[in-house]
Every structure is written in C-alpha cells, then in structure tokens.
Amino acid sequence: MMFGLAALSPFAAAAAMADTTTVTDVAGRQVTLETPVERVILGEGRQIYLLGALQPDAPFAGVVGWREDFSQADPDSYSRYAEKFPELLELPTFGGFKDGTFDVEQAASLSPDVVLMNLEARAATEDAGYDDKLAELDIPIVYVDFREDPLAHTIPSMRLMGELLGKQQQAEAFIDFSEEQLAKVTDVIAEANPERPSVFIDRAGGYSDDCCMSFGPGNFGEYVELAGGSNIADGIIPTTFGTLNPEQIIAANPDHVVVTGGNWDAYVPGGNWVGMGPGADMDAACTKLERLTQRTAMTGITAVEQGQFHAIWHQFYNSPYYFVAVQQLAKWLHPELFEDLDPEATFQELHERFLPTDYEPGYWITLDEQ
Structure with a gap:
C-alpha cells in the first residue's frame, strides 16, 4: 500500500499493525487491502451519511479528500456538519468520476489506502480507465451503494465500510436498528394485507419545468411497495429511474402524490423545488x-382532489435512512x-444514537395539514 509518510509517522505505525484483508464489494469484486484503513477518499460527498453513522464523534477522521457534491446537493445538512466539524x-x-473531472494525480498525492466509489459510477470509472490508473498506483477502489438498490445494498455497504474502518460493532448496531424500524412497517403490512392505494x-x-421524473421498481418505488402502496410507474419505468408523461399520470389517477424535495439553490436558484430538509x-x-x-399532470387526479399531496426529503433516496421514509x-x-407509529421519533432516535448532528424537523409535509 502507499502511505507516502516517514517510517516513524503514526500512519506508518498503524500500517505495521494492519491486517491484510480481502473484502467483496457490492459490485461483487474481491479487493485485497490492509485494514483498518487510515486514509480514505470519498468518491461521493454524501457517503458521509454512512461514514458519520460509524464514527459520529469524528465523521471525517481518516478522510483525506472527497467529491464536491454534498454542499450542493444537500446544503442544509452540509452547513450543520461544517458548523460542528469545520475541518471538512x-x-x-x-470532480466526479462520471463527468470525467476526477484528478488521479491529485488523488495519488494524498496517498489514500482506498477510494470509496458509488456503484452507479462504475461504468464511467472503467470507461475512463480510472480503475487501471489507480491500480497502477496501488490504490484500490471499493464500491458501495445506497442509491441504485438501497434495500439490497445499504446494509452490505454499511457492513463493508465497518470492516474497512474497523467499526464492525458500530455497523451492526446501525443495521439492527434499521431492520427493527423497517419491520415496524413490513410486519404490519404482511399481516393486514390491506388494499393498496396508488402512488x-x-x-x-419542480426542479425543472419538465414533468415528470419518477422511480420504477427500485428506490422510492420500492419504498412505496414496502409501505403498502402501489407505485403507478411500476411496469412503465423498467429500471430504478425514469420519466412518466402527464397523460400517463392522469390516466393512472393516483390516490397519493409524493414529491421528493430538497434545497437545490446551487443547481436551480429560486426554482419551484420543495425545500425539504x-x-x-x-x-x-x-x-x-x-x-x-x-x-397539467395533476389535472383532476384523486390525490389533489382529496388532499393527499405530500413532499418528502429527496435524500432519503441516497442515504442509509431509507427506513424512515x-x-x-x-x-x-x-x-x-400506523396510528401509533412515529417516524419523526424514529429519525430523532437515529440522530441521538448514531449520527453526528442534532435532529431538526423539516423532512416531510402534507399540503392540507399546513
């Protein structure tokens, strides 16, 4: 491994005590490296959602570089992290692997033990030859995923990061909590087998004037199914992400509409997006x-007529907090x-037990309840 530091440095001493470990990442690749890793590059800034749950007292410990997306995609959370952990x-x-702006030489100069990459960037990473260039420098890539298939991959990703960082106990505690909270919904739905409203x-x-982006059978589309609903895009959008046209939405006449929203002033200043967070x-x-x-897509639909028009924090699609959504x-x-279920209390407990920042409300809203 590359450490690039003097023999008597703390990192070199840690390396002498490290174990050689072979892990299998969420892409199914076997990667051999020394653990616990001491110097990490985050291929996406929002990987701090996972890292922070493993080491909440010092979420950026060991991070030597990261992609510049957290401050733009989730500025409200970023500002709270920055206030508490100004070292970030x-x-x-x-830049990103997918847009070809990643700087391999800059990364190598930081002597990382590992680069954590999101699974959706794999094709672009390999097409650009970043994987080969980093391999030549003895810098391994490990893929994690909490976006493409969060239900299948978030727990393995958390467990994988726990192994890399020597934080296995913290990872298992988080996993136990998330599974317990998800079961509070799925067990009830399985037993009651209710009629499923369309969603x-x-x-x-509101991010753009185009309408309307949605989810197929994955991510929020799967969240809907777990929550006892029927996703109107399932069967129309074949993969996780896609688009419905207004006519398809009007014809489906959904019982509920759920808008995912966030603060996207960095991308669309003053846009019509709903600023959840x-x-x-x-x-x-x-x-x-x-x-x-x-x-136009909302013309005459049941969700609007009956006031079942909601918004929820977009980053639930790209974080290990999916069970709260x-x-x-x-x-x-x-x-x-679910009269006795309290998602806000769940999210507050998650913050108190596992996360680096304090809980603040603002993650969801229903139009007629305001």
Whole structure:
C-alpha cells in the first residue's frame, strides 16, 4: 500500500499493525487491502451519511479528500456538519468520476489506502480507465451503494465500510436498528394485507419545468411497495429511474402524490423545488407544493382532489435512512394501521444514537395539514 509518510509517522505505525484483508464489494469484486484503513477518499460527498453513522464523534477522521457534491446537493445538512466539524472545509475536493473531472494525480498525492466509489459510477470509472490508473498506483477502489438498490445494498455497504474502518460493532448496531424500524412497517403490512392505494412519486418535482421524473421498481418505488402502496410507474419505468408523461399520470389517477424535495439553490436558484430538509421553512415548502398541484399532470387526479399531496426529503433516496421514509409513507398510505407509529421519533432516535448532528424537523409535509 502507499502511505507516502516517514517510517516513524503514526500512519506508518498503524500500517505495521494492519491486517491484510480481502473484502467483496457490492459490485461483487474481491479487493485485497490492509485494514483498518487510515486514509480514505470519498468518491461521493454524501457517503458521509454512512461514514458519520460509524464514527459520529469524528465523521471525517481518516478522510483525506472527497467529491464536491454534498454542499450542493444537500446544503442544509452540509452547513450543520461544517458548523460542528469545520475541518471538512479544509478537505481537498474532486470532480466526479462520471463527468470525467476526477484528478488521479491529485488523488495519488494524498496517498489514500482506498477510494470509496458509488456503484452507479462504475461504468464511467472503467470507461475512463480510472480503475487501471489507480491500480497502477496501488490504490484500490471499493464500491458501495445506497442509491441504485438501497434495500439490497445499504446494509452490505454499511457492513463493508465497518470492516474497512474497523467499526464492525458500530455497523451492526446501525443495521439492527434499521431492520427493527423497517419491520415496524413490513410486519404490519404482511399481516393486514390491506388494499393498496396508488402512488405517484414525483422525483424532484419542480426542479425543472419538465414533468415528470419518477422511480420504477427500485428506490422510492420500492419504498412505496414496502409501505403498502402501489407505485403507478411500476411496469412503465423498467429500471430504478425514469420519466412518466402527464397523460400517463392522469390516466393512472393516483390516490397519493409524493414529491421528493430538497434545497437545490446551487443547481436551480429560486426554482419551484420543495425545500425539504433539516430546519426547512415549512411555509415556503407549502407554497411551492401547492404550486405543483397546478401542473397539467395533476389535472383532476384523486390525490389533489382529496388532499393527499405530500413532499418528502429527496435524500432519503441516497442515504442509509431509507427506513424512515418507509415509515412516513406508511403513515400517509395507511393512517389507520400506523396510528401509533412515529417516524419523526424514529429519525430523532437515529440522530441521538448514531449520527453526528442534532435532529431538526423539516423532512416531510402534507399540503392540507399546513
């Protein structure tokens, strides 16, 4: 492995005590490296969601560089991390593997033990030859995933990162909590076998004037099914991400619409996106959510007529907190079955037990309840 430091440095001493370990990443690749790793590059900034759950007291310990996306895609969370852990402001940042702006020489100069990459970037990484270039420098890539198939891959990814960092106990505690909380929904749905209301997930509604991005059978589409709903895009969108046209939505006449939202001022300043997230301005969110009911695709549909028009934090699609979203969806879809379920208390407990920052409300809203 490359450490690039003097023989008497702390990292060199740690290397002398390291074990050679072979792990299997979520791409099915076997990777041999020395663990616990001491110097990590995050191929996506939002991997800090996972890393922070493993080492909440010092989430950036060992991070020597990261992709510059966290501050843009989730600025509200970023600002809270930056306030508590200002060292993140000094970390070297990279462009993306997928857009070809990753700098291999810069990465090598940081002497990382491993580069953590998201699975969706694998094809671009290999097409650009980044994997071969890093291999020549003895810098391994390990793939994780909490976006393409979060239900299948988040727990293996958390377990994998726990092994790399020597944080296995923390990883298993988080996994136990997430499975326990998910079962509070799935066990009830399995026993009750309720009639399933139809749901349209409006992915990043208002982000652009186009309508409408959504999810097929994966990610939020799967969350809907777990929560006892029926995703109207299932069977139309064959993969995780895709688009429905307004006519398809009107014809499906969904019982519920759930808009995923976030603070995207960095991408679309002043856009019609619904700004969900920690500390969100709920009055502003309500105003924007109401505006989205006026689009052609929402004409005359049951969800609008009956006030079942909701918004939820977009980053539930790209974080290990998916079970909180499933709980909230279940509350919306089957209030009679989940009267005693409290997703906000679940998310607050998650923060208190596992996460680096304090909980603040602002992650979901229903139009007629404001």
